[in-house]
Amino acid sequence: MSATALLKVAVFFITWAALWLPLAIPMAVLLKWRPSQPLTTEQKLPLLAVLYLIAPLIVWGATQVDGVSFSDYGLDSQLTLLKSLGLGWGLGLTSLILIFVGEWILGWIEWQGANWHRLATxxxxILVLGLWIGIVEELVFRGVLVNQLQQDYSPWIAAAISSTLFALLHLIWERQDxxxxxxxLWLMGMVLVLARxxxxxSLGLSWGLHASWIWSLTCLQDAKLISYTGKCPTWITGWKxxxxxxxxxxxCLLVVGILLLLILLIPIAPNPGF
Incomplete structure (x- = not known):
């Protein structure tokens, strides 16, 4: 990474942290959380909410420095954004349905029909949370970071670097898990860059994919809609x-990524170096 790209990326995250930490530290004290301890859901959500509420302000600052607009980062107010959001949502949901139905057919999971009523509340x-987390992370990692890195690198290198940062920064919350x-997470980042x-x-398609995965998996976990039978090793179904x-x-990610790559390689597809 060149000095210019490194400096811009570093300043972006340092500024974000500098605005978040004065709020996060007192909250962590009130929530009785210590960095050496795993976060509970009740502790994580307030800290995450404040972090992500600050993000648009940081992105706005980046637009002022670079002399660009939010649309240059892939976020605009056109109707096509919502159409792409819907397409991404459908694709993400379909990919998970195929995986979990396949695991059910193979006897690796069981559906807990008695728990479906939990979805009502x-x-x-979770939908609102998924949409908000999805758009913030897409705007930061597939918008600002990819744009900045593509000033000095090829699109694929920029995608790999932004996906690496996307994966590593998740360690802030629960390192062991x-x-x-x-x-x-790295592969997910690459798939979402492909979607853009x-x-x-535009970030519409990647936003839809990301939000759909968050919503679907969180609903499954929180409502306890599935249970694992133990008939398959955890390295296949997923550790913990x-x-x-x-x-x-x-x-699941590879299937979606290959599909997007095939679409991208069609001769009429746009050049990824937007």
Missing amino acids: IWLP TLPQLPG WVDNG ENPLAGVAGIL
Whole structure:
């Protein structure tokens, strides 16, 4: 990474942290959390909410420095963004349905029909959370970072660097549980960059994919809609029931990535160096 790209990326994250930490530290004290301890959901959500509420301000600052607009980072107010969001949502949901139905057919999971009623109270809050987390992370990692890095690197190198940062920064929250997911998180980042390329530089498709995966997996976990039978090794289904930490989750991402890559390689597809 050149000095220019490194400096811009570093300043972006340092500024974000500098604005977040004065709020996060008192909150962590009130929530009785210590960095050496794993975060509970009740502790993580307030800290995450403040971090992500600050993000648009940091991105706005980046637009002022670079003399660009949010649309240059892939976020605009056109109707096509919502159409792409819907397409990405459908693709993400379909990919997970195929994986979990396949695991059910193979006898690796069981559906807990008695728990479906739990969705009634959680699906909407998780939907809002998934959409917000999805757009913030897409705007930062597939928008600002990819654009900055492509000033000095080829699109594929820029994608690899931004995906590496995307994966590593997840270690902030739960290091022990996140380490096995790092390869999956990196691949997820690459797939989401592909989605932006396919969408002609817009974040709509990648936003839909990302938000759909967050919503679907969180609903499954929080409502306890599935249980693992133990008939398959955890390295396939996912360590600690985290799909990204297993072959199944990697396969899901690969299928979506290959599909997007095939679309990208069609002669009429736009050049990824937007």
